[in-house]
Every structure is written in structure tokens, then in C-alpha cells.
Amino acid sequence: MSKDYVLLDGGLATALEDLGNTFTSELWTGELLKSAPDQIRDAHAAFVQAGAQIIITSTYQVSFPGCVAKGWTHQEVVDALKLSVQLARDAKAPLVAASIGPYGAYLADGSEYRGNYQVTEQELIDFHKERLEILIACEPDYIAIETIPEIREARVLLNLIKELNNQIPVWIAFSCKDEAHLCSGEDFNEAARISKELGAECVGINCTSPELVTGLLESAKEYGPFVVYPNAGRTWNEKLKRLEGAAIKLSDQHIKEWAECGATIIGGCCGIGPKDIAQVQA
Numbered sequence: 001m002s003k004d005y006v007l008l009d010g011g012l013a014t015a016l017e018d019l020g021n022t023f024t025s026e027l028w029t030g031e032l033l034k035s036a037p038d039q040i041r042d043a044h045a046a047f048v049q050a051g052a053q054i055i056i057t058s059t060y061q062v063s064f065p066g067c068v069a070k071g072w073t074h075q076e077v078v079d080a081l082k083l084s085v086q087l088a089r090d091a092k093a094p095l096v097a098a099s100i101g102p103y104g105a106y107l108a109d110g111s112e113y114r115g116n117y118q119v120t121e122q123e124l125i126d127f128h129k130e131r132l133e134i135l136i137a138c139e140p141d142y143i144a145i146e147t148i149p150e151i152r153e154a155r156v157l158l159n160l161i162k163e164l165n166n167q168i169p170v171w172i173a174f175s176c177k178d179e180a181h182l183c184s185g186e187d188f189n190e191a192a193r194i195s196k197e198l199g200a201e202c203v204g205i206n207c208t209s210p211e212l213v214t215g216l217l218e219s220a221k222e223y224g225p226f227v228v229y230p231n232a233g234r235t236w237n238e239k240l241k242r243l244e245g246a247a248i249k250l251s252d253q254h255i256k257e258w259a260e261c262g263a264t265i266i267g268g269c270c271g272i273g274p275k276d277i278a279q280v281q282a
Contacts (some may be wrong), residue, residue, distance in 0.1 A: 011270040012056070019039055027062065030067070047274050063101075063109075095141040115153070116149075180219050193231030211249075228258045
């Protein structure tokens with residue numbers, strides 16, 4: 001199969017677990033930005049060596065309220081956000097995408113797979129704004145808005161990015177529960193339409209089972225190009241903080257279908273490590 005897409009990395013936590021790390025903190029992999037940044041760099045490097053052309057930073061779970069609640073100072077959060085981009089560059093990443101996780105990631109209760117947060121729009125703006133400002137100032141190659149479960153948060157984030165006069169390409173990837181709907185129950189087609197209207201260069205899907213992706217892309221085919229990085233199809237146990245169930249491998253057929261549907265950036269999420277990305281590369 002001729003390769004007509006850019007290869008993204010896989011799940012950072014999966015690569016870090018391969019290096020012997022375990023995660024139970026609400027900050028997840030973001031905790032290592034403070035305690036063991038070399039491990040993050042090495043995990044990024046493993047994906048680069050596997051053939052990944054874009055590396056996503058370790059900031060998905062890093063937010064000001066989340067980190068301060070764990071004892072970090074405001075300045076330590078600022079420093080961690082800046083360091084995340086540098087670590088990806090130090091790993092010789094050809095391209096770096098700065099990760100913006102959803103409000104639900106801060107709640108650390110699985111809300112990124114439900115959406116419909118009980119917060120105001122202003123609270124979402126206040127939550128996201130400073131982190132966005134800092135990461136944009138680091139001048140990554142992409143801003144990667146990830147695992148967004150609802151249209152309202154997507155709209156808040158994309159409007160904020162416009163207000164900040166951002167010139168960096170933006171992609172937004174949604175978490176989805178079936179072949180047509182976001183985790184919130186809203187139509188993926190509608191989310192894609194609105195996201196493109198608000199300036200997203202690429203719309204797509206992440207942290208969703210590979211088996212759902214083709215249907216989702218077909219439901220919104222007029223709104224490509226797409227970014228696709230599903231998980232391994234396992235179920236997240238929030239109480240035990242681990243993935244459960246059998247994994248689904250990324251197959252050549254998956255990749256072929258997604259590329260034919262307009263996916264121009266393809267990789268993996270939770271449960272998909274450097275070895276899996278190397279197989280896609282092959």
C-alpha cells in the first residue's frame with residue numbers, strides 16, 4: 001500500500017509503561033514532567049525510532065488547577081508546559097504537536113468519554129486559556145486538541161485559539177461512542193462541520209475503538225482532511241486506572257480504509273505502543 005498519510009506516534013503512557021513506569025496519579029503521564037522528564041524524552045524517542053513523523057507532547061493531563069491541586073506551584077506548571085515541547089524536540093521529533101486535553105481529563109473521572117460537563121462556558125474558557133497561550137508561544141508545529149467529547153468544548157477551544165491570533169495549524173480530535181456520534185451523543189458530522197468553520201485545519205477521532213473509525217469518517221466525508229489515532233479498543237476502568245479487555249491491532253485494512261476516507265495523519269492512542277507504530281510504518 002502506497003503511503004499517503006503522515007505517521008503520528010502512539011499512546012505515550014503505553015511507551016512509558018514499556019520503560020517500566022506505572023501511573024495512578026490524576027496527572028497521569030504529566031507527573032513525569034516534574035519527576036522524570038528523561039523518561040518522557042526516551043518514550044518520544046522510541047516512537048521516532050519506530051518511524052513516527054509527528055510526536056505529541058506530554059501535556060494532555062497538565063492543567064493549572066489539576067497540577068496546583070497536586071502541590072505544584074503556578075510557575076512549575078508553566079515550566080512543565082514549556083519543557084514538554086522541548087522534550088519532544090530533544091527526542092529528534094521531525095514535527096511536534098502540543099497536546100491540549102479536555103476539561104474532562106482534569107476531572108480524572110472518565111469525563112472525556114462522557115462530556116456534558118456541569119460547568120459554564122466561562123469556566124471552560126478560564127480552564128483552557130493560559131495553557132493555550134503558553135503552548136502557542138512555544139511554537140510547536142501543530143496544536144493538537146484531543147479527546148474532546150462534546151461540541152461546546154470544541155467551540156470554546158477553537159474560538160479561544162482564534163482570539164489568541166494563533167498562526168499554528170490546529171487539529172481537533174473527538175472521542176466517539178459509535179460510528180456516528182461523539183461520546184456526548186452529538187453527531188460527529190456536526191462536530192466536524194463546526195470545527196472546520198471555526199478554523200481547524202484537520203478534524204478527526206482519537207481514543208476511540210478502531211472498529212468505529214471508518215463509519216465516523218464516512219459520516220463526515222465532506223469535512224476532511226482527517227486525523228485518526230484510535231486506541232486499542234480496550235475499556236478504561238476508572239476505579240482501577242487501567243485498560244481492560246482484548247486489544248485490537250491496527251491492521252493494513254484499517255489504515256487503507258482511513259486513508260481512502262481522507263485521513264492524512266494516522267497513528268494510535270492508548271494501548272498502541274512503539275512496536276505497533278513500527279508495524280504501521282512497515
